[in-house]
Amino acid sequence: MISIEKIKRIDFEKEGQVFKALGNPLRLKMVSLLMNDECCVTDITNTLGISQSTSSQHLNILKNSGIVSPKRYGTKICYAIENEEVKQLILMLIEKYNKE
Amino acid sequence: MISIEKIKRIDFEKEGQVFKALGNPLRLKMVSLLMNDECCVTDITNTLGISQSTSSQHLNILKNSGIVSPKRYGTKICYAIENEEVKQLILMLIEKYNKE
DNA sequence: TTACAATATCCTAATATTATAATATAATAG
DNA sequence: CTATTATATTATAATATTAGGATATTGTAA
Numbered sequence: 001m002i003s004i005e006k007i008k009r010i011d012f013e014k015e016g017q018v019f020k021a022l023g024n025p026l027r028l029k030m031v032s033l034l035m036n037d038e039c040c041v042t043d044i045t046n047t048l049g050i051s052q053s054t055s056s057q058h059l060n061i062l063k064n065s066g067i068v069s070p071k072r073y074g075t076k077i078c079y080a081i082e083n084e085e086v087k088q089l090i091l092m093l094i095e096k097y098n099k100e
Numbered sequence: 101m102i103s104i105e106k107i108k109r110i111d112f113e114k115e116g117q118v119f120k121a122l123g124n125p126l127r128l129k130m131v132s133l134l135m136n137d138e139c140c141v142t143d144i145t146n147t148l149g150i151s152q153s154t155s156s157q158h159l160n161i162l163k164n165s166g167i168v169s170p171k172r173y174g175t176k177i178c179y180a181i182e183n184e185e186v187k188q189l190i191l192m193l194i195e196k197y198n199k200e
Numbered sequence: 201t202t203a204c205a206a207t208a209t210c211c212t213a214a215t216a217t218t219a220t221a222a223t224a225t226a227a228t229a230g
Numbered sequence: 231c232t233a234t235t236a237t238a239t240t241a242t243a244a245t246a247t248t249a250g251g252a253t254a255t256t257g258t259a260a
Contacts, residue, residue, distance in 0.1 A: 010132060012125035015193050020123030024248085025112040028119065032110060041207055051250050056208055058248095075206050075257045085192060092189060093115050124217090141237060154219055156238055175227045175236050 021065035022089070026050065027058050031081065031090060034068060038080035121165035122189070126150065127158050131181065131190055134168060138180035 045055040062068045069082045145155040162168045168179045
């Protein structure tokens with residue numbers, strides 16, 4: 001359990017950002033797509049059926065909240081999930097909502 | 101790891117809601133406040149220093165996304181975290197950002 | 201250098217969130 | 231019943247988010 005003292009030290013603005021970034025269906029879809037393997041912007045764009053501009057903007061939001069990180073391969077840029085904790089969060093939610 | 105097939109079956113709108121609800125510093129603060137024990141609207145309002153209306157509206161968002169649930173005691177209504185999974189999500193993030 | 205492919209940024213309109221004031225409801229006491 | 235306390239709802243104005251077109255940048259090949 002969290003103590004009152006610990007709660008007082010939390011940076012809610014910063015922590016909220018991670019949830020906020022994941023709180024958009026398109027971005028959540030992107031992250032889920034990246035769960036298996038890294039993927040370049042064009043492929044993400046085509047898979048989700050959105051404009052390249054939109055794709056790039058959402059990836060930027062995910063990058064800024066520390067969820068994904070880019071890696072350049074020549075002219076292509078591949079995005080991958082940055083940290084394991086985020087993967088765990090997604091997995092937990094998927095477990096929660098997709099019990100068969 | 102998640103399979104492509106499993107990803108296709110995910111309801112991103114619905115799952116995104118939980119993250120979205122937690123993606124607001126005030127709501128995250130509310131949830132953290134409720135981690136220790138249930139709390140009535142007036143106390144939440146006063147603790148966070150916000151208006152009663154704002155408080156009520158945010159609690160409603162948290163309720164609709166299945167994070168908290170109300171319980172009436174006479175004229176007072178106390179909110180509590182709905183389930184352990186949500187507690188786990190919060191705890192994971194707090195661990196992540198408050199390593200000392 | 202030029203041409204091209206991949207990605208990012210800028211701009212704008214549509215839409216969604218947010219906070220507050222005012223009002224409504226619900227439970228209880230008298 | 232009325233009055234009071236606690237909470238919810240409604241309306242609205244300010245702000246933020248979103249999507250896509252146009253444009254800019256970056257890297258590579260010729």
